[in-house]
Amino acid sequence: MTATPTQQYDDRMPSLGAEVIEGLVNIVGRDAVIVDRPLLEDPEHPLKDPYWIPDNHRYSPAAAVLPSSVEEVQGIVALAHEHRIPIWTHSQGRNNGYGGPSPRVRGSLNLSLRRMNRILEINEELAYAVVEPGVRWFDLYDELRRRGSRLMVSIPDLGWGSVVGNSLDNGVTYLPVGQDFGAPCGLEVVLPDGQLLRTGMGAMSGNPSFHIYKRGVGPVLDPLFMQSNLGIVTRMGIWLTPQPEVFAPLTLTIAHEADLPAAIDTIRELKLRNQLRGSPCLYNTLMAATMTGAKDAIAAAAQGIMPDEDIERIARQTGLGRWYVRAALWGNREEIEVQLRSVRAAWERIPGATITVSGHYAPDEYESIESISDRILAGVPNLDVIKHKDEGFAHIGLSPLVPLQGHRVQEVVELIRTITHEQMGLNFKAGILVTGDRSCAVVASINFDRRDPVQAAHAYEVGRTMIREVARLGYTEYRTHLDLMDDVAGLLDFNDHAYRRFCERIKDAVDPRGILSPGRYGIWPGGAGPAGGD
Structure with missing residues (x-):
């Protein structure tokens, strides 16, 4: 056969x-x-x-x-x-x-593509850069500083990744232009037949609007190359932001686990009114301890599942609360004061909630900021989040996309907490990334010892269970691990998997031999993969 x-x-x-x-x-x-x-x-x-x-x-x-x-x-x-x-x-x-x-x-x-690492353009007036896929966040930041640029770049938590690669997988960044994955604009793509394509206004040779307008004339193609296997992106425009007069990082906390829905609803209302910009993040106590380097809390969590009263004690002693929110304000002094009054008035309606302004920083002070979180929100790339990880540390990222409504987020959080405790025997650590005004990703980290094959294999099975159980609530991932892509694709079942079938038809048309990244996000050539075969 x-x-x-x-x-x-x-x-x-x-x-x-x-x-x-x-x-x-x-x-x-x-x-x-x-x-x-x-x-x-x-x-x-x-x-x-x-x-x-x-x-x-x-x-x-x-x-x-x-x-x-x-x-x-x-x-x-x-x-x-x-x-x-x-x-x-x-x-x-x-x-x-x-x-x-x-x-x-x-x-x-x-x-x-890491040798394709040229920064092709930085446009000061229109506030954008054009980069090849090997350019890291570190590289773009350093070049902006070398030029004495007035611009800043919206970055993720770790600076060693690719600006292009992170964007193509819908990676979150945190400054205002990072909201709703808003920074990328205009792609150059090598297609499966070797031809070169430019999207948007780049379809016209020499058009200066290539990297400043997200549409074009006719169908908008840029999203086809996000999380896809239809081409190889060899350059991308990325929008930058003028440095504000004042950068004011905020720390918001809630004192009680039961107040998480109120916190989510408050953030949504502030976002919809444009009173809180960028991509705020919420971290539960133990994840916040990891993010901020609270060594005693990290060591205690490593000893096994902690009783709630112990987590409560850490929350009080560290000042991290039961959920810790990383956010910031950007603007001139008058704008900052107006925004801060709005945020403070809304947040302090939650009993026991706190809000702290870490400082008011001018652009030439960003690199001297001590807080890891605050430096990230100032657009200063670093690796501090992982500098204390132990030799065997590994994790799988699970990140269902959920409406920015308190009761819905709490339902997903409680499910993930239960699975983490019962099936992994681990403390629950999670972050909630507010991706826009109306949505968030609940990011759970399934941790395991990468030196232990049995523990590692079990972690991936738990990941499958988590994806399946969260789907029962009606949600799926906004990005996913290589090993779980077919599981996630199988959940996109509307009208007998019409979405997948359409993607496969496009795949077979542009890549008839199926050579580019077969199986990426569950799209297989000829419908041949585990998620295909309609």
Whole structure:
């Protein structure tokens, strides 16, 4: 019996053959092709997910190639198309907790774009930059400072990732332009046949509106390349923000777990009235302790599931409360005072709630800010959030997207808490990322020891359970781990999975040989994957 495409993928051994390897070498040079198995499998090397199950090669690449130009990417795609080799593309490969750089299909060619690291443009007047996929948040920030720019960039929690890669996976950033994933604008894309496409106004050669207008003439294509496998993005515009006269980071807390719904509803009303901008985040006591480096609390939590009275004690002693909110105000002094009065009046209606202004900072003071959270909201990239992690630390990110309504958020939080306690035997740690005025992502971290294969495998099974149980409440993920993509795709069931079937029709039309990232977010060529086969 002839093997199905899925079987061919699953059975493929990690070897591309001498002809293909030499073809890659001819395109990019020998030093940009990696075939050494120990290096490809090294969990510390950014070619493999460091948080995957140890000694499990399900998501092992056959080789890796590191182009440094658009022309080299086009050559690699042409070679892969000729030989029917699946390609899995990543930028910096730092998406740990969601699969890192590992390919969904074993034996794929890992296409790393981290050598394409040029900042192509910074436009001071129109407040945007144009970057290649290898540009990190660190790189863009440093270049802005080197130029003495008046602009700042909205960043995520960790500065080592790719500006492009994070954006294409709908990664959250926190300054006002980060709200509703609003910073990316205008893409250049290598299509599966090797042709080059520019979206929006970039479809017209030399149009200066390429990176300032999010639409175009005709269908808007940019979202087709978010969390997709329809092309390889080789440049992207990103909107920047003029540095305000004053940056005022805020810390808001609630004293009682039962007040979480009131906190969510208060934030929603402030957001809808434009009195609280950016992307505020809420962290429960133990996650807040991890985020702020409260060592005693972190050590106590590592000893096993803590009784509620102990968490209550930590909440009081650290001042973190039962939920700690990271937010900020940006503007001139008069604007800050007006916004602060509105936020304070709304927040202090919650009994026992507190609000603290950490300071009033001018742009030249940002790098001297001591608080990890405050530096992030000032657009100063760092790695401080993970600097205290132990050697075996690993996690899986679970992040259902929920309406910004207190009762709905609490229902999801309580479900995730129960599963974390009962099935992992771990303390509940979670963050709530307010992605816009009307929605939030409840981000749960399933922690495990990456040196323990049994514990690691169990963590992924718990992840599946969590996705399934949250779906019973009517919600699904806004981004997901490599190993869980088919599970999530299977939940998109309206009209007999019409969404998936439509995506697969587009995939088969533009990529008939199915070479670009097969299986990404559950979209398989020919409907051949575990989530396909309609």
